[in-house]
Amino acid sequence: MSGGTSRNDSERLVDLNACRSEVRRKTCELPFLAESREIAALRRVMALNLRQWGLRHLTDAASTCVTELVTNVIRHVGELAPTTLTVSMNGTYLRLEVQDPDTRALPTLLSAQPEDEAGRGMALVDAMADRWGVVLRADSKVTWCELATGLTAPNGHVNDPGVTRAEALIGLYTSVRHRPAEPECSRLSVATAQESAIDVIADLLLWLRAHGCDPDEALDCAQVRVEQPS
Secondary structure (H helix, E strand, C coil): CCCCCCHHHHHHHHHHHHCCCCCCCCCEEEEEECCCHHHHHHHHHHHHHHHHCCCHHHHHHHHHHHHHHHHHHHHHCCCCCEEEEEEEEECCEEEEEEEECCCCCCCCCCCCCCCCCCCCHHHHHHHHCCEEEEEECCCCEEEEEEEECCCCCCCCCCCCHHHHHHHHHHHHHHHHHCCCCCCCCCCCCHHHHHHHHHHHHHHHHHHHHHCCCCHHHHHHHHHHHHHCCC
16 A cells, blocks of 8 residues: 555545534523613623633623613613613624613714713714614613624634634544544534643643643743734
């Protein structure tokens, strides 16, 4: 038998490189009574969801939008109004919805002056979000806004060359370590991909140690590159 890679092996490698781990982003609904002290808790829960969804880069903008949408309810509908914050995906957009029981007090985009103490709420939402609007229902209204995520698919990951390279490596590594029955057709769950990613990291650290390098120093350098990408 001649050496090298057969045509079937090459096709198999291409298929593995094309595999992608889907990030499942389940809609989160948070009912609450409208008051200022609820805002910090809402922001924390939403930030946790964004981290789990791989969208932490949207945390600041989304937090500002949530603060302003909820503050609008407190000011114009009233304290303790039954309200619900919904965090979901609309295609590749992050969608934030705040539902309240008042169909008359509609949010308005105003041109606030620097000396004005109020009126900037929807202007901030308009500046942060890619689009926003209001849906009127029989007994309630929903004020929503959407932020572009940079995703190419609703269950995909951010478009970063490093992430793409790592995902291809994880797919290949999984095929070697776990040997799925039909790797060409399967898609890795995030949990399985995470296990393979840990295997990759562990083996790389072993390689560094075997070659006289300092694994801890390498980890520190890698962390800096993650936190401060060039």
